[in-house]
Amino acid sequence: MEYVKTIVLLLIGFVLLVKCSDLFVDAVSSLANNFKVSKMMIALTVAAFGTCAPELAISFNSISSGSGNIALANVLGSNVVNILLIIGLAAFVNPIKVKDEVIKKELPILLLTTIMFALSIAFHYIFENNMNFILNRTDGLIFIFLFSAFIFYIVSVIKSKQGIFEYTKPKYNIWVSILITIVCCVVIVYSSDLVVDNAKTLAALLGVSEKLITMTVVVIGTSLPEMTMTIVASKKGEFDIALGNIIGTNIFNIGIVLGLPLLIYGGFASSSFNLIDIAAVVVAVVVFYLFARNDKVLSKLEGSIMILIFLMYYTYVFLA
16 A cells, blocks of 8 residues: 555656646746747746756755755756657657757757766766765855856847847736746645655665666656657757757756755765766767757757667666
8 A cells, every 4th residue: 555655646746746847837938928038048948947847846855855866866867868868759750950059059058067067976976085976065056157157148149139039929917927837836846745755755665776766757757848848849840949948958957956955955975876877968968969060950860869878878777
């Protein structure tokens, strides 16, 4: 009965997270449209940050409760899944055209942020002779600084191109958007408690690590909003939304989902990861960048290769 109760509560938490994240994106998108922001900027910010709401809530909850393994697996796993699985599937469904601006500006920012994330962890692991992965308040400050640079870039783009944006009618008016946003935030925080608590319980009941449960059940479950939005956008030919959503999400994951709790709570240690896990997140973004830069199209073949790399890494996760 304990298994059934835990799984049911975990599923309820997922449903609430996904549904409220969907409403949250619509509501905040409506607010953004009222301020007349382009599709790419909405994808890089509102859509990306909105679909990160579950990860942010889970990260705060896990770090505050001393579960560093869940926090790190949440961010690392999400970034790998977002690129290799979600972008890979989207490209396989419909080849994605990549604009020059994305290759020259947005993808390099993602590449830099990811490499700095990997180096921060590797520094503690290698040079401090510590077999645990440790992240502290200084790392949090670095991640937030990188995120701030990303926001500065977005603001500069908005200011320079405000006059040529195509506007769309908001789904909700301002007051309805604000109400939905507040309610969804409350429910997302509550449902994240359900997910984290029951993920830990399930790991204990099954006798497996928190890393494995988080990298599979939690990460893939909370990535459903990104997956749905990106694949649908690709099928419709809305490539700016498909790419912007993932690029913004991954930068937000490192800068805020991990950086902000680190700054507030001071850091944590994680014993379930090694350099192969860190290499996986770097390989994912390097492959993404090289494929996009190659001929400015993410083809079906390249999408298939990304999915294959994802399957190889997750086979390692299961067997490790």
